Amino acid sequence: MVEIRFIEEHELADFTVADARGFGMTVPDDQQADAANRLRLTGALDQTMAAFDGGQMVATFSSYPLEIMVPGSRRIPVAGTTWVSVHTTHRRQGILRKMMTRHLQQAIEQGKTAAALWASQEAIYRRYGYGWATQFQRLAFDARRVAQRPELIADGAEIHLRMVDRDQLVTAAPPIYDATLGRVPGALARSGTWWRTGILYDAPEFRRDRGELRGIVARVPSREHPAHHRDVGYVIVRQKPAWDDRSVAQGTTNIVELAAENDQVRRRLWHAVTGFELQPKVVYEMAPIDEPLGYEVAEPRSITRNPCDGLWLRLLDVNHALSQRRYGAEGRILIEVEDRFLNRGGRFELDVVDGQGHCRAADSAAAPDVEVSIADLGSLYLGACTATQLQRAGGVRGSAENIALLHRLFATRQAPYCPETF
Amino acid sequence: MTSSTPPSPESGPVVRFVAPDELLDFRRQVMFGFGDDYDEGRVASRAALTEALGATPLCIVAEDRGRTVATLASYDLELTVPGGDRVSTAGTSAVTVHPTHRRRGLLTQMMAKHLDQARDRGQPLAALYASEEAIYGRFGYGPATFAYWLRYSHHDVTVPDGPAEIRLIPLQPNEAVNVLAPLYEQTLARRVGSYRRQEPWWDRIISPFAAQNTGSGELRVVVAERHGQPVGYVLFRLRAVWGVTRPDGTAQVQEMAYLDDDVRRRLTYFVSNIDLMPNVVWKHSAFDAPLLLEATRPRSIERIVTDQLWVRVLDVVAALESRRYESPGGLVLDVKDRHGYTTGRYRLEVEEDGHGRCAPTTDEADVELDAAELGAVYLGHRHVHTLARAGRIHGAPSTIDRLADMFETMHAPFCAEAF
Numbered sequence: 001m002v003e004i005r006f007i008e009e010h011e012l013a014d015f016t017v018a019d020a021r022g023f024g025m026t027v028p029d030d031q032q033a034d035a036a037n038r039l040r041l042t043g044a045l046d047q048t049m050a051a052f053d054g055g056q057m058v059a060t061f062s063s064y065p066l067e068i069m070v071p072g073s074r075r076i077p078v079a080g081t082t083w084v085s086v087h088t089t090h091r092r093q094g095i096l097r098k099m100m101t102r103h104l105q106q107a108i109e110q111g112k113t114a115a116a117l118w119a120s121q122e123a124i125y126r127r128y129g130y131g132w133a134t135q136f137q138r139l140a141f142d143a144r145r146v147a148q149r150p151e152l153i154a155d156g157a158e159i160h161l162r163m164v165d166r167d168q169l170v171t172a173a174p175p176i177y178d179a180t181l182g183r184v185p186g187a188l189a190r191s192g193t194w195w196r197t198g199i200l201y202d203a204p205e206f207r208r209d210r211g212e213l214r215g216i217v218a219r220v221p222s223r224e225h226p227a228h229h230r231d232v233g234y235v236i237v238r239q240k241p242a243w244d245d246r247s248v249a250q251g252t253t254n255i256v257e258l259a260a261e262n263d264q265v266r267r268r269l270w271h272a273v274t275g276f277e278l279q280p281k282v283v284y285e286m287a288p289i290d291e292p293l294g295y296e297v298a299e300p301r302s303i304t305r306n307p308c309d310g311l312w313l314r315l316l317d318v319n320h321a322l323s324q325r326r327y328g329a330e331g332r333i334l335i336e337v338e339d340r341f342l343n344r345g346g347r348f349e350l351d352v353v354d355g356q357g358h359c360r361a362a363d364s365a366a367a368p369d370v371e372v373s374i375a376d377l378g379s380l381y382l383g384a385c386t387a388t389q390l391q392r393a394g395g396v397r398g399s400a401e402n403i404a405l406l407h408r409l410f411a412t413r414q415a416p417y418c419p420e421t422f
Numbered sequence: 423m424t425s426s427t428p429p430s431p432e433s434g435p436v437v438r439f440v441a442p443d444e445l446l447d448f449r450r451q452v453m454f455g456f457g458d459d460y461d462e463g464r465v466a467s468r469a470a471l472t473e474a475l476g477a478t479p480l481c482i483v484a485e486d487r488g489r490t491v492a493t494l495a496s497y498d499l500e501l502t503v504p505g506g507d508r509v510s511t512a513g514t515s516a517v518t519v520h521p522t523h524r525r526r527g528l529l530t531q532m533m534a535k536h537l538d539q540a541r542d543r544g545q546p547l548a549a550l551y552a553s554e555e556a557i558y559g560r561f562g563y564g565p566a567t568f569a570y571w572l573r574y575s576h577h578d579v580t581v582p583d584g585p586a587e588i589r590l591i592p593l594q595p596n597e598a599v600n601v602l603a604p605l606y607e608q609t610l611a612r613r614v615g616s617y618r619r620q621e622p623w624w625d626r627i628i629s630p631f632a633a634q635n636t637g638s639g640e641l642r643v644v645v646a647e648r649h650g651q652p653v654g655y656v657l658f659r660l661r662a663v664w665g666v667t668r669p670d671g672t673a674q675v676q677e678m679a680y681l682d683d684d685v686r687r688r689l690t691y692f693v694s695n696i697d698l699m700p701n702v703v704w705k706h707s708a709f710d711a712p713l714l715l716e717a718t719r720p721r722s723i724e725r726i727v728t729d730q731l732w733v734r735v736l737d738v739v740a741a742l743e744s745r746r747y748e749s750p751g752g753l754v755l756d757v758k759d760r761h762g763y764t765t766g767r768y769r770l771e772v773e774e775d776g777h778g779r780c781a782p783t784t785d786e787a788d789v790e791l792d793a794a795e796l797g798a799v800y801l802g803h804r805h806v807h808t809l810a811r812a813g814r815i816h817g818a819p820s821t822i823d824r825l826a827d828m829f830e831t832m833h834a835p836f837c838a839e840a841f
């Protein structure tokens with residue numbers, strides 16, 4: 001008989017091992033402590049559950065307390081679904097469904113507007129109401145073949161760049177992030193703990209063969225006090241030198257994250273990061289889907305781009321979610337939301353005045369203008385998918401006129417972007 | 423030879439229009455320029471197409487001491503623009519300069535002759551497919567439609583089927599044209615970024631020489647019918663490959679047309695589930711293709727972003743008044759054009775119904791952009807903000823927003839066929 005329950009603190013180390021088994025990974029002993037620490041430090045411990053069979057953990061599940069930016073610069077409270085694994089010996093027994101139900105119920109009780117996750121595989125989570133809500137792309141190119149147009153680099157001479165190590169990033173990066181990347185819809189609010197256990201986590205075992213974390217920070221003279229400087233951007237990288245059989249340098253610079261206050265700063269950081277001696281190969285695993293670099297170089301076809309689904313979003317409180325964001329058009333629309341898994345759907349009236357949404361449960365007698373599943377509403381919410389696209393794929397139903405209104409309301413000028421997995 | 427006075431041996435290459443009796447040679451030189459093998463059958467087929475389209479007098483060569491050393495062809499296209507109107511467009515094609523004659527300004531001269539002619543003939547636009555992307559920006563062309571090249575294995579990726587009442591019927595290509603042509607007119611020809619297909623284009627499509635360079639197999643046609651009426655088709659090619667232990671063939675989708683999404687699903691399911699052909703390749707799939715939202719495992723679909731049609735605006739007023747806009751508003755565009763065709767300031771006023779009025783103005787500009795960027799945003803692809811962020815369109819953030827709201831379209835523009 002399998003029992004699902006929240007775990008005790010002393011079971012954390014076992015939990016990380018059980019999770020690694022589910023993912024087919026190995027967790028060295030010293031990393032077990034680190035991984036357990038992350039759960040403890042980020043406040044996820046009392047939301048961490050496991051399935052036990054005869055005293056052995058056979059499935060894992062946890063939740064980070066997160067806040068996610070939505071269009072219009074407000075944040076919503078979100079349960080970050082994570083550490084989800086079921087051992088192969090216990091598949092097809094409904095364990096994931098039970099844990100997911102308990103997780104989402106707990107999130108509702110805690111007043112979370114939504115749950116969010118990164119999917120190990122994309123076919124799993126739709127049935128629980130998650131829809132992909134941001135995209136990213138992997139960019140890879142050879143810097144010897146991809147040069148930025150010189151006039152783009154010429155201006156911005158006042159931007160000063162300096163190389164920093166990981167510990168300097170711990171102090172320099174967070175305020176820049178808060179003013180730049182952290183304001184993009186889809187981005188997470190980051191605490192100091194989140195930085196240290198996430199983006200800037202750099203235990204030697206974790207580096208594998210990618211090199212240690214380092215960065216470049218951009219600063220400009222302050223307008224008020226020219227002697228003072230203000231940080232306006234950073235790029236965090238890992239580097240791996242290599243030479244091929246003919247002694248040609250073939251090292252790789254891996255970009256972990258790039259944040260810039262404006263496009264001039266962004267271009268300067270790109271210029272620096274593609275200019276490392278001995279590191280002609282540049283890989284940016286999780287670049288924004290609307291990264292402009294392709295329009296700044298002479299031969300964008302030389303950049304390999306692999307788009308992928310990013311953050312998945314599962315709305316739990318449709319009223320609150322739709323009332324928090326801003327919209328691209330004015331209008332009123334009656335939305336029928338179908339939620340087969342949790343029953344958080346229903347009929348909602350969204351009224352947009354001066355770009356701000358006001359949403360309330362609607363009189364159920366009225367006929368809806370559009371019908372959408374809770375998962376597809378998650379894909380619409382941050383602007384990753386448009387209503388027109390979803391309609392063609394069978395995800396949204398309604399008259400052409402109402403689909404067009406839904407499209408104009410939800411479409412965003414900036415692609416949503418979550419720069420980190422969790 | 424048509425030149426009245428033969429150039430003296432000392433003079434450089436002469437750029438001129440092609441005479442009718444030079445068409446075969448023209449086509450041979452194009453093949454040389456592209457590094458293709460000479461194939462007289464293919465040369466004749468291409469020459470016949472050029473002639474049938476009436477394009478011969480529009481073709482341009484550079485001649486050096488009696489030999490053709492550079493080529494440029496031009497087709498009259500009717501390009502569909504946002505709102506559904508057709509705009510007469512000079513389709514720039516077959517642009518080659520022999521390696522012996524590079525860096526002498528021949529392309530610049532040919533392009534000037536070509537674009538002058540298009541302007542004189544009242545064509546508001548020119549358009550092309552770029553062999554290499556670094557060439558045409560300086561002539562005022564900007565990338566205006568994008569597509570995905572897709573590849574997946576049907577062992578990994580499942581796509582939904584359409585209703586069984588839609589029947590699929592294989593046809594021989596040469597007997598299918600009278601079914602395909604009207605369907606193309608009703609569907610793909612109406613897509614923003616695609617062009618109408620005069621009959622000779624169909625000859626090119628079903629020509630046995632069409633697939634010569636690709637090695638992807640002969641053309642096959644399956645037509646979809648509902649209640650006995652044709653409602654869609656797929657043009658595809660099959661290449662059988664026998665792996666050591668299992669078949670490993672490829673079905674390559676060349677073109678798909680459909681009246682609605684049920685037909686699209688039926689045809690997509692069919693072409694993704696052909697026995698012995700686990701690999702499925704789409705040569706070009708629209709940027710907003712629903713397939714990526716419908717497939718079970720979209721990460722297993724290999725995608726390559728490709729630029730398709732590059733647009734060059736020659737007449738700003740005619741071009742901007744031909745298309746419709748997504749939102750009303752006014753905007754003054756300051757267009758830079760080093761070739762002079764479009765240089766100037768233009769006021770665009772868009773009414774509630776999406777129609778635009780455009781006229782030269784001396785008012786202060788809201789947005790500054792090069793002719794190439796005007797071409798890039800003209801068909802409505804959603805990249806106005808990205809171009810602005812890349813320093814290619816200049817204006818205050820609020821006017822860039824207005825430009826995007828007016829010019830960008832809900833559906834991605836898509837060009838059904840390279841030329």
